[in-house]
Amino acid sequence: MACTTILIGKAASFDGSTIIARNEDSPGGQFEPKKMHVVMPDEQPRTYTATASHVVIELPEEPMRYMSVPDALSGHGIWAAAGINAANVAMTATETITSNERVLGADPLVEYRPARGIEGEEGYEPEQVGGIGEEDMVTLVLPYIRSAREGVERLGALLERFGTYEMNGIAFSDADEIWWLETVGGHHWIAKRVPDDAYVTMPNQLGIDSFDLADAEGPRREHMASADLRAWMATHHLDLTLRPGNVGFAAGAEAPFGVADTFNPRDAFGSHSDSDHVYNTPRAWYMQRCLNPHDRWDGPGAAHTPESDTIPWCRVPERKLTIEDVKYVLSAHYQGTPYDPYGKLGTEATRGLYRPIGINRNGQLAVLQIRPDRPESCRGVQWMAFGSNVFNALVPFYTNVDEAPAYLENTTERVTSESFYWANRLIAALADARFRENSAHIERYQEKVGALGHRMLNETDAAVAELEAEAAPYLLKDANERMAATLKTETEKLLGSVLYTTSLAMKNAFAMSDN
Structure with missing residues (x-):
């Protein structure tokens, strides 16, 4: 694959x-x-x-x-x-x-x-x-x-x-x-x-x-x-x-x-x-461009190009x-370069030139x-x-x-927001259609969930330190379940926000309202 x-x-x-x-x-x-x-x-x-x-x-x-x-x-x-x-x-x-x-x-x-x-x-x-x-x-x-x-x-x-x-x-x-x-x-x-x-x-x-x-x-x-x-x-x-x-x-x-x-x-x-x-x-070029940004990655003097x-x-x-x-x-997806399919740099040709990571x-x-x-x-x-x-x-x-x-x-064959896999698939398909309008929703969700994850680890690690090793798996399982419950809540909020934003941009919208 x-x-x-x-x-x-x-x-x-x-x-x-x-x-x-x-x-x-x-x-x-x-x-x-x-x-x-x-x-x-x-x-x-x-x-x-x-x-x-x-x-x-x-x-x-x-x-x-x-x-x-x-x-x-x-x-x-x-x-x-x-x-x-x-x-x-x-x-x-x-x-x-x-x-x-x-x-x-x-x-x-x-x-x-x-x-x-x-x-x-x-x-x-x-x-x-x-x-x-x-x-x-x-x-x-x-x-x-x-x-x-x-x-x-x-x-x-x-x-x-x-x-x-x-x-x-x-x-x-x-x-x-x-x-x-x-x-x-x-x-x-x-x-x-x-x-x-x-x-x-x-x-x-x-x-x-x-x-x-x-x-x-x-x-x-x-x-x-x-x-x-x-x-x-x-x-x-x-x-x-x-x-x-x-x-x-x-x-x-x-x-x-x-x-x-x-x-x-x-x-x-x-x-x-x-x-x-x-x-x-x-x-490889883009990953290393992000992690060693002060190297020369662009222009005629670049040590490496996307095709090196x-x-x-x-x-x-x-x-x-x-x-x-x-x-x-x-x-x-090549943010900040002419190759970003969601970006404004470059041309239509360059924005679809290379296979994104995401x-x-x-x-x-x-x-x-x-x-x-x-x-x-x-x-x-x-x-x-x-x-x-x-x-x-x-x-x-x-x-x-x-x-x-x-x-x-x-995860089953049935598409349902009760599954983390399918909820993410739904969010992506909706958000992609109106990328710029939805990007703020996505960024806030990613930051909040990431912070909650680090907090869960910090608090659970501290609690485990007070337990005998044999008791730890029960505490870890409970922490996982609580993390999943919070994740479900936040993911459903994001799905609602993205659905609303993309619905406003549907092609069959009309300015005159019944109210």
Whole structure:
């Protein structure tokens, strides 16, 4: 799926938390309803069967409880998307990323192929099971890991054994580390630890732009990879690093010269297509433009433009980053530039030139915050928003609970304002039609709900500090429910305001009144 991700190391965040966040966006022309759901150990399958690929995988016997954001409608898999488990380890999966023909020819994707013909007759070909993908990964990994590193190791082993049918990026975090894993072809993968003082931007492209193979093959302090990565790259000439002697085969040799210890995976495994320059790179450009505003982003002297292929994977921000910064960049529509579809700068052509981050088909945004200065009982917080991020608010919920509030879980096929997902969809469709008139309503709502969320965390954290750890989940569940009740009230107020404002601008309005 088309998504946008940001990762923030603990020394770059406002409170020392690790923060990983991702918009989950539906494909063009689709709007996949989402919900928030706690998966208890007895609900977790012991034998998992993928809907898309039909692969069957036996799972360990003792899963942990975990929060998730699955698809609300059944029939095409779980798509658990994002969550925090009982060990306060977070995972978001996946960011669909790009590749190139050389990689896909060297290690083809493991795609499902249905049976052909009739069994027992000549020419019959049995079903070919596919690998794992976005539908499966959170369910297969998050209930079984106790650190971000363990997440990389477990998913890497699954990829090597079962393969994948798509290119994806996956984030893991705990209170100390963030790791980013990228799949490479059908069975290979790389993973890199996010520097503590940096943030990462990921806009549907293979993103890692430097990698230390020697570290991945040795101490694995900052890098991990599939065990045969160097040999595989050498065999298929995937290292594009220019260095003396790296021009092919040695005289009389049967294999090419070796792969550089440090190389650029974006060059080796990624893409630099024309479509990247309208769909992907502009999003990284705008996020980094917001978070490092004193760099030169515009004009003839700009270090990077919206169509640059060399926008860094990670960088140190100009100041510490907040939850509100995450929400802003993951809701962005190129405000203050000629590319804003709601703006007055530029022309009609420029305002629709680049794919926004805050797009109509945002399904959910999960911001996963692991707070090292809080007790284990209340360390994990999952901030949630549903629908188009331009028009919604981000709300915190504790994850050490046994169920999610009904307002966030009760998404069904029926459109109703009793569901947080559908209420947000209704607000967005109405507010978009009269953006300027409704923008003040939206901004006031976002600020009020955000402030109420921070207040809830501050008050609940203080109350938890006075309790035994065993009693904390009951208090957290009550806090979540109260937050959801307040959220429902404020969201319904916003819906009423937006409905009124947009109704006044209906085309069948007439100046003469009956009164």
